[in-house]
Amino acid sequence: MAKVLVINQGLFQELVNFQEVMETVETAFTQFAQSRSVVFPSVRERIEEHNGIYSIKSSYLIEEGAIGLKTGGFWNDNWKKGKTNHQSVMLLLSPETGEPICLLDANSLTAIRTAAAGAVAAKYLALPESRTVSLIGAGIQARAQLEGLLHLFPLEKVTVYSRTQASAARLVEEIRQKGLQAEQAETPREAVDSSDIVVTTTPAFSPVIKTSWLQKGAHLNAMGSDTSGKREVELDRLPDKIVCDLWEQASHLGELQGQLSRDSLFAEIGQITGKELPGRQTPSEITMFDSTGLAIQDLSVAQFVYRKAMEEQRGIYVDL
Numbered sequence: 419m420a421k422v423l424v425i426n427q428g429l430f431q432e433l434v435n436f437q438e439v440m441e442t443v444e445t446a447f448t449q450f451a452q453s454r455s456v457v458f459p460s461v462r463e464r465i466e467e468h469n470g471i472y473s474i475k476s477s478y479l480i481e482e483g484a485i486g487l488k489t490g491g492f493w494n495d496n497w498k499k500g501k502t503n504h505q506s507v508m509l510l511l512s513p514e515t516g517e518p519i520c521l522l523d524a525n526s527l528t529a530i531r532t533a534a535a536g537a538v539a540a541k542y543l544a545l546p547e548s549r550t551v552s553l554i555g556a557g558i559q560a561r562a563q564l565e566g567l568l569h570l571f572p573l574e575k576v577t578v579y580s581r582t583q584a585s586a587a588r589l590v591e592e593i594r595q596k597g598l599q600a601e602q603a604e605t606p607r608e609a610v611d612s613s614d615i616v617v618t619t620t621p622a623f624s625p626v627i628k629t630s631w632l633q634k635g636a637h638l639n640a641m642g643s644d645t646s647g648k649r650e651v652e653l654d655r656l657p658d659k660i661v662c663d664l665w666e667q668a669s670h671l672g673e674l675q676g677q678l679s680r681d682s683l684f685a686e687i688g689q690i691t692g693k694e695l696p697g698r699q700t701p702s703e704i705t706m707f708d709s710t711g712l713a714i715q716d717l718s719v720a721q722f723v724y725r726k727a728m729e730e731q732r733g734i735y736v737d738l
């Protein structure tokens with residue numbers, strides 16, 4: 419009989435802090451680029467009947483001795499039922515025996531590991547003195563991405579554009595309460611063309627912004643496209659450096675699908691975190707990171723939290 423440690427959302431949130439998650443995700447990117455971990459093919463399929471996207475992402479971290487999967491996805495109409503559109507759960511298995519060892523809520527995990535990926539990319543690619551950010555989309559990811567960037571940059575002003583005025587207005591109000599300047603843009607162009615960092619976090623299937631709107635020195639984190647057919651950004655002028663998390667995913671699920679050949683890609687992010695290739699080299703270059711979300715982000719953070727829970731003797735064990 420397997421003993422499974424269950425870590426619910428409340429405990430997960432108690433056990434993580436952003437700095438540790440960012441370091442964990444950065445290490446995971448580097449290890450992957452150095453073939454010290456394995457990402458298995460992901461499943462990302464539409465469930466037309468329920469306006470959902472079903473996903474499985476799994477991987478193996480060789481040195482950490484961790485293996486596991488995250489499943490769930492994005493159900494577009496959940497907000498009408500008072501639930502978050504993104505839903506997921508994570509299962510860790512023993513790499514020695516294949517037995518299940520830990521079940522974690524992965525809604526918070528997804529938000530924080532994605533914020534960490536955006537922050538790691540911005541750390542290497544954005545201007546270090548970036549002060550202005552625009553958020554395209556005003557949901558869970560927009561909030562998480564902003565929290566991540568606040569750990570690294572002396573941000574002063576945030577501009578928000580979203581499809582629904584009300585959701586943008588709510589986010590603007592929340593940001594003001596943090597003591598930052600915040601304003602709502604009438605058009606996506608107005609949000610993008612004067613910001614040091616632009617973050618797209620929508621589930622859009624047709625472009626919301628164009629790269630030709632980015633100002634000199636800007637960095638774009640394109641976080642929303644993670645499924646075949648999605649698109650937030652029209653690459654009408656190629657940024658000087660285009661970076662993704664994993665070409666095989668970005669070219670099928672990400673912003674780069676159908677828009678770019680492998681030759682135009684500057685790097686996968688782990689090549690930059692592992693110092694094989696440089697990040698930003700000049701103040702004026704325009705950079706872009708396309709994130710589709712890697713299984714190693716989920717697994718590395720889940721394993722970190724699992725270890726911490728065991729050390730602190732937290733969580734509930736269930737006999738399966």
Ligand SMILES: NC(=O)c1ccc[n+]([C@@H]2O[C@H](COP(=O)([O-])OP(=O)(O)OC[C@H]3O[C@@H](n4cnc5c(N)ncnc54)[C@H](O)[C@@H]3O)[C@@H](O)[C@H]2O)c1
Pocket residue numbers: 492503504528532554555556557558559560579580581582585619620621622623626641642643644709710711712
């Ligand atoms: N890269 C990754 O690793 C990763 C991780 C998690 C989520 N995602 C993706 O990020 C996206 C957002 O996720 P979320 O959990 O924040 O969703 P959410 O539903 O909480 O928020 C989405 C926001 O985008 C806005 N929006 C929708 N369509 C728009 C459009 N055409 N133009 C402008 N705004 C629009 C909505 O009004 C809402 O404010 C999804 O596509 C999700 O699959 C990616």
